[in-house]
Amino acid sequence: MKLPLSWLREWIDTDAPAEKIAEALTTRGFYVEGIETRGASYPGVVVARVLEVKKHPNADKLSLCRVDSGQGELTIVCGAPNVRAGMIVPLATQGARLPGGLVIRHSRIRGEESQGMICSARELALSDEHEGILDLERWANEGGASDGSRPAGVSASNPAGAATAQVTAAALVIGRPFDELCDPPDQVLEVEVPFNRPDGLGVLGLAREVRAALGASWSATARTRLSARWQGRADFDLELEDREGCPRYLAQRIDGVVVAPSPPWLRRRLESAGQRSINGIVDLTNLVLLEFGQPVHAFDAAKLAGNKIRVRRAQAGETLTTLDGKTRTLDPEVLVIADRDRPVALAGVMGGQDSEVTETTTSLLLECAWFDPRRVRRSARAVGLATEASKRYERGVDPEIGSPAAARFLALLKEICPNLKPMAARERNHLDGRRRTLLLRPARSARILGLDLGAAESKRLLDSLEFGVEAGDPLRVTVPSWRPDITIEDDLIEEIARAHGYEKIPETRLETSGVYAVRSESERRVARARRAMLARGLDEAWTPTLVAEREAADAARLMGESAERLVRLVNPTSRESEVLRPSPVAGLLRACAHNLRQGAGSVRLFEVGTGFLKSAGELPEEQRILAALVAGARYAHAHDAAQGLLDFEDAKGLWEAWLEEMRVDTPEWRAYSADGWKPGASAEVASRTSRIGWAGTLHPALTRAWDIEVPVHLFVVFLDALARGAADVRASLPGRFPPVRRDLAFFVPASVTHLEIERALSEAAGDALASIEVFDVYAGSGTPEGMKSLAYALKFQHPERTLTEAEVQRIQDRMVAAVAKERGGRLREK
DSSP states (O other), X not given: OEEEHHHHHHHEEOOOOHHHHHHHHHHTTOXXXXXXXXXXXXXXXXXXXXXXXXXXXXOTTOEEEEEEOSSSEEEEEEOOTXXXXXXXXXXXXXTOBOTTXXXXXXXXXXXXXXXXXXXXXTTTTSOSOOSSBXXXXXXXXXXXXXXXXXXXXXXXXXXXXXXXXXXXXXXXXXXXXXXXXXXXXXXXXXXXXXXXXXXXXXHXXXXXXXXXXXXXXXXXXXXXXXXXXXXXXXOSEEEESOTTXXXXXXXXXXXXXXOOOOOHHHHHHHHHTTOOOOOHHHHHHHHHHHHHSOOEEEEEGGGSGGGEEEEEEOOTTOEEEBTTSOEEEOOTTSEEEEOSSSEEEETTTEEBGGGOOOTTOOEEEEEEEEOOHHHHHHHHHHHTOOOHHHHHHHHOOOTTOXXXXXXXXXXXXXXXXXXXXXEEEEEEEOOOOOOOEEEEOHHHHHHHHTOOOHHHHXXXXXXXXXXXXXXXXXXXXXXXXXXXXXXXXXXXXXXXXXXXXXXXXXXXXXXXXXXXXXXXXXXXXXXXXHHHHHHTTOEEXXXXXXXXXXXXXXXXXXXXXXXXXXXXXXXXXXXXXXXXXXXXXXXXXXXHHHHHHTTOSEEEEEEEEEEEEOOSSSSOEEEEEEEEEEEEBSSTTOOOTTOOBOOHHHHHHHHHHHHHHTTBSSOEEEEOOOTTEEEEEEEEEEOSSSEEEEEEEEOHHHHHHTTOOSOEEEEEEEHHHHHHHBOOOOOOOOOSSOOEEEEEEEEEETTOOHHHHHHHHHHXXXXXXXXXXXXXXXXXXXXXXXXXXXXXXXXXXXXXXXXXXXHHHHHHHHHHHHHHHHHOOEEOOO
């Protein structure tokens, strides 16, 4: 948010420089990103009168001007076509420095002496106009420059003091410094407002923070504005049909309105805060929004059917053309403001085009309401809109600021429309009105902060932030209406630390009594998992925990979970951050797509994070998950453009090597299918005791939905389940006696898995089998129908003696018989 210091100083009495105010806001959690200066000073520029204009003897487009500077007559060479005798102009005398850095010096132009420069509006940084010199009489009568400068006598805090002809005539005294006609330069702070501090989205809220930080006091103007209350009749036809979505609504009809361009002071004020001027009525609504943080809306009352307002849910299929000219189809999730016949605004988001204020408007209906943040967010998401109003309503507007904000709007409207007449009005208020009360124990505050401030100092600090505090132990604290983020005792302790100053909290020696921290088994397992993935050439990614609904649903389906188990936020910040991820897969796919779009030939990523799913209890089920994916070229760092893409076997090799390092004893790869996996290229990975995860190639339809055009191979594992399947680490010496190696190939039914054959061979061989490895799988020509060929490399070794050929043959015969009996296979002859 942009905070002009001239606006801030209307609210609090302080002459602190911009840098000190920026530091105060930043140290209290409102980071100031920068300070911009609007306007300029004009040393050496004076008001002057042109006495005579004649043609330059040596140049067709130049004039020689005799000018009264108030300190004597000067000769000026001028190239402006609009210069004329009698004109009152800004004159930069010798030594003057203009806003662009130009220093005026005595010079000769085409042989003629020039003792200064008559300035244009652009040369004074007042506007972009450079067609001619600035006519000060015309400029003053129009209210001054667009950057914040204005004739003397006009006060931003007192718009009624706008310049009159008498003031303007008196101000343009020949020889008067031009600076005296203008406001001093105004500095504007660019403030980053935390999401949980909606009160900071108005000048009033930021003024509260600066006031507390600097020990300043409210100005008389501020006290007047805060004490003002809306007072109106109770005869307007207003009904709140959805009291949950809108518990408070103020409606005020006003006749005698004239819609015209905003006066200069109003335009300048909005421009300094980053808003463009539209017309006087709309600009006033924007000013109140920026000042109080309370959105207000003005309808053209003559366009409201039945002269009535209904706040209700939209009916399925209703449409509304909003102020941006787009027709939107509504559903019952959307809260609308309706007249007798139809919706006329999206509540808390944007008004409708059919009730828009235009140049022909003569009567207004003012809306000042409090809408439930969750309902506004749902409405904004449903129609795909985000506005300055919805930004504030979604975070939580002060429920008690509506009446002063409405009074402020009406007071300002009276200034620009003196003949206005307040007409029918009504306020419906179903808010509780009771402020939240919390107990604060000074002892707990001291324990958390490591600093004992005491009850009296804690009370003083909270008082400075306008909390209501009753002395005692514990302190009884009443939370202000504009602080919806304060809900528990520890929030109050954070406020005390903020007000005291985080930088003032001293360092405290850690008293361990000889006890030192050690990593838990879970922490060591996570660290080992990371190292094992990094060792295999994968890069670690950190992706958001909050993802979009579609992304979360895709990740859940890969795990065999339904969308009903997703954990959705009640009041999400955006459509991209509305569901807690069921696994890190969604973030990895997003990162993979981004890297491939940026030209990466190979993507190899992993992440260790938490997955969330609904449980039977109040809190969601949380599981620590490692997810990894590989996609693209087989060799990540090779420069061979003809190399192939990674396939499932490549990826499986990586996952098996990782499982081996994680000490998973003989993992099983079971056939598995679920939405999102490519048929026949996915597996459930299990240990001796339980399932530990999934691996496979993603279905092309899924990857295309993520804008990925190459195969993606994914591995998902539950780290806690992995621990249960990990084997004990035991050191063993290499065998002392020479091994015997044999290769056997079998024809087996196509449905039989490698794991089943391996198990049959191992059980038949017993302890004499030192290792077994499949090295060939074949199902082409030459194999019997309905069968495939599996070839194994076997190593036999006895721990106490050398095996004889006969012993090896007997073991081999048992293995062949076991495959034939248990799996219907037979030895493949050469």
